Amino acid sequence: MFTIEELRENYENFDDDQIIKLINSDVKALTEPAIIVLKEQIVKRELSATYLEHINLERNFFSSREKEEIQRVIKYLKCPCCKQDLERLTGHSSSRRTGLFIAYTKSDKNYIVCSSCSKKTTKNDIIYSLFMGWWSAKSFFMNFYDIGNNIYKTNRREQLFEKMSSELIFYNTGFLRKNQCSKESINHIVKELYNPSYQEMEDFQNIYSQEKHQ
Known part of the structure; x- marks a missing residue:
């Protein structure tokens, strides 16, 4: 030190x-x-x-109470996947593997969506891995773990939500503070997590700041 x-x-x-x-x-x-x-x-x-x-x-870190308030707002946002607000949002984590004979690729999905979208994505990733995940020596064995892990995580959505939302809030502390933790700014970081190319953070700050002062 x-x-x-x-x-x-x-x-x-x-x-x-x-x-x-x-x-x-x-x-x-x-x-x-x-x-x-x-x-x-x-x-x-x-x-x-x-x-x-x-x-x-x-450096203006959120207190536990402030974090809980933001998490409550996140819960009631529209799902960034289906664009509906029929269900509360939850944490999602799944992966799919593609065997390529001598190699393999793996795609991970970690974001906050509604329960229906989470179930659908997990189901699609499991089906994909069942058909495409076996076609290399390494992938053959790893695929068992991936499929089992996808199934396991379906029962841990609330724990995943707590972890993901806490990390998301902490990582975006400055952005949320600058925009006074508005619903628009909270919605933005959730969409950004779901789709990193959703919108450049700096552009959003400028647009929101201009609209606020008009």
Whole structure:
């Protein structure tokens, strides 16, 4: 563990690009002394005040009560898969394997959807693996595990929801704080988890910010 003086000496030797790179990395993982020194460097180098805002937002962690409130909102969103709100959302995790004679490929699905979509996806992945997962020596044995694991996870949807939603909220702390934990921003991160190409996060922030101030 570095002392704050050692951190000051180290950061002093960084150029602006290195400081900015550090800011844009996961500042949630930095120690409090490192955050103090990083903020000092931003002010000393006269870098943009938006970097300070970014750090403050990312480090403004949610309390247990706040996290539970966001999870409650997530539960009642429309399913990002079927676009319906007939069921509460839950956690989903499944995989499918394709044997390629001397090799294989594996596709994992980990997201938050309604129970019906989760059941349908799991069923499709099991059927796919039953037909396509055996066609290589390694894949032949691994396929037994994949199919069994898919079946096992069908009974752990609520535990998966708790884990996935907690990680999703933590990872998007700054984004949610900046948008005041609006339903639109919460819906966005759930869709982003389901489909990573759904929309660029930065574009959404700009659009939402403009609409809010109109």
